[in-house]
Amino acid sequence: MLGPLTRRGFVCAAALLAGFGLVATKADAAPFPSQPIKLVVGFPPGGSNDVVARIIAPAFSEVMGVPVVVDNRPGANATIGTEFVARSAPDGYTITLGSASPLAISPFTYPNIPYDTLKDFVGITTVAMTPELVAINPKVEAKTLQELVALGKKRQLTVSSSGNGGLPHLAIELFKTTSGADVLHVPYKGAGPAIVDTVGGHVDAIIVDIAGLLPLVKEGKLRALAVTADQRSPILPDVPTTADAGLPKLIAVNWFGIMAPAKTPPDVVQKLYEGLVKAVNTPKVKEQLLNAGMEPMLMSSPAAFQTFLVSELDRWGAIAKASNARSD
Structure with a gap:
């Protein structure tokens, strides 16, 4: 049997351990966030x-x-x-x-x-x-999206994207079905090479995020025809929307x-x-x-x-x- 002092020491030790347990529990339940x-x-x-x-x-x-x-x-x-x-x-x-x-x-x-x-x-x-941006090489004979569609009904248009299976690809598919133009999707391994080939005139047009095309549009190396949204972008306020241009179903944000x-x-x-x-x-x-x-x-x-x-x-x-x- 435990003596009085021993028993008292045991109780104190148990209480101390319980206190440590309580502290540990509180630490484990630290308010979020408590780490990177x-x-x-x-x-x-x-x-x-x-x-x-x-x-x-x-x-x-x-x-x-x-x-x-x-x-x-x-x-x-x-x-x-x-x-x-x-x-x-x-x-x-x-x-x-x-x-x-x-x-x-x-x-x-x-x-x-x-x-x-x-x-x-x-x-x-x-x-x-x-939004996505429809842009073309300046040598392509179109000043508006309507003119590009009209051109695509006379000959095949090549339109580049950042690759198969992503938003730009599906935006191009939407462009094809909503406009009735003859459009060939040309996928690249990323937006970079797609932009390079569009600027170089190897493809007629490109549809990707505004962000990647903005500097080249400002430099005149690409012509912006439309943003694929129902409201104009504050970034390119002078560029019409696809809805403005007669393709209200071509929305890709x-x-x-x-x-x-x-x-x-x-x-x-x-x-x-x-x-x-x-x-x-x-x-x-x-x-x-x-x-x-x-x-x-x-x-x-x-x-x-x-x-x-x-x-x-x-x-x-x-x-x-x-x-x-x-x-x-």
């Missing part, structure tokens, strides 16, 4: 997704009070990096900045895609957007959204949402996005973003099936 947040981008540095991530990350870090580290994991039209986040712990510390191609289009154009956008993720909010793994706690999702809204609404971030050819785009709530995702999957799924567009 990894923002995964499925494309290499320099592309639109990467540009948006690096504009937002510093302001997001300041709002959240922890480092926000951009982690590029490129490959297979961002499906590699997107899958990485889908399989990550649902604790809010590994999230992805995705866009229309990997989240709403690749599920229909890539065989055996390793994730389900709606089942494997929870949407937080969109942060930016950019590339949006950039933040996603977390499914089963991320709702309170963590809400904190991430509130932090992103504050970050994107800062004047510096707005200015940087506009200078990069983007426009701020925020959802009213994570639930609103989830509803938006469903509508985008429905729309682009139908277009992909109708055109039989496939990835490389």
Whole structure:
């Protein structure tokens, strides 16, 4: 049997250990966020997704009070990096900045895609957007989109994109079906080489994000004909929309959204949402996005973003099936 002193010592030791346990439990349940947040981008540095991530990350870090580290994991039209986040712990510390191609289009154009956008993720909010831009080599005999369509009914038009199976590819398929022009899609391994060949006159036209074409349009090396949106872009206010130009169904907007793994706690999702809204609404971030050819785009709530995702999957799924567009 334990003596009085021994018994008292045992009780004190037990209480002390329990106290340590209580401290450990509280430490384990530290308020979110208490460590760096990894923002995964499925494309290499320099592309639109990467540009948006690096504009937002510093302001997001300041709002959240922890480092926000951009982690590029490129490959297979961002499906590699997107899958990485889908399989990550649902604790809010590994999230992805995705866009229309990997989240709403690749599920229909890539065989055996390793994730389900709606089942494997929870949407937080969109942060930016950019319409696609229809631009041509200045030597092509067309000053407007209507004139380009008319030319495409006389001869075949070659239109370049950043590759098979992404948003620019489907925008070209939309252009073909809505205009009735004879259009040949010419895919490249990225926007860079597609732009180079369009400027060089090897193809007639190009459809990609505004951001990649903006400097060349300003330099006169490409002629901008229309933005694929229902409202003019503040970045190119003198360029008509496809709706203005008589093709109201040719709408292709590339949006950039933040996603977390499914089963991320709702309170963590809400904190991430509130932090992103504050970050994107800062004047510096707005200015940087506009200078990069983007426009701020925020959802009213994570639930609103989830509803938006469903509508985008429905729309682009139908277009992909109708055109039989496939990835490389």
